[in-house]
Amino acid sequence: MQADAARRDATRQVVLDTETTGLEWKKGNRVVEIGCVELVERRPTGRTFHCYLNPDREMEPGAQEVTGLTLEFLADKPRFPEVADEFLAFVEGAELVIHNAAFDIGFLDAELARLDGYAGMAARCTVEDSLLLARQRFPGQRNSLDALCKRLGIDNSQRQLHGALLDAQILTDVYLALTSGQGEIGFASEAAVSVVEQQAARLGSAADASLRPRVRVESGEAEAHAARLLGLQKKAGRCLWLELEPAG
Incomplete structure (x- = not known):
């Protein structure tokens, strides 16, 4: 299912976050939650994508503590193959904005690799890593999502636990604040x-x-x-x- 490059829309972005059973997909860890927020011309459209997933494996203790998700809660949720087409249709042709993109893309590519005939994320989307943007703007400082919220004056008081959709919504505010003013240079009277x-x-x-x-x-x-x-x-x-x- 190769993406058609002509369908890519430079004005459309999707801010994306995932939650997983652990830190390394190479050890068989799986995606348990996906959250996406759509932007067009840097403005939220109100369209989102969100799902919980049954990983068919145990959660690592650290991941369960961070996300608050349990196997009991995830037991009746769909598996990735059941939502793959809907998810891919949502992100197709967009620029993905992800904080520490290599982590999320690695997990999503691993999920897609388990399906027959599905290309990886690079064939469908371009990627903007907001962590790299933050490191360029604030070198030598902590650039976690919480640290950036504090530095940029963004309210993240609802973030008691990591949740993919909530984190994508917070990252949307962080990304827009990080990149604000880029188009304003040179507009003097x-x-x-x-x-x-x-x-x-x-x-x-x-x-x-x-x-x-x-x-x-x-x-x-x-x-x-x-x-x-x-x-x-x-x-x-x-x-x-x-x-x-x-x-x-």
């Missing part, structure tokens, strides 16, 4: 742009070369600056400033 252009033309001319600001950096300061940037890169895995600086 015409008058402001005119002033900036006049100043740039004046400072850029040979006659006004003496007016250009000059900053002298001592060698020790430059070395300390470089060391600081390398430290940030080591903690966060990436430092945009180093990528922007000219080679050497």
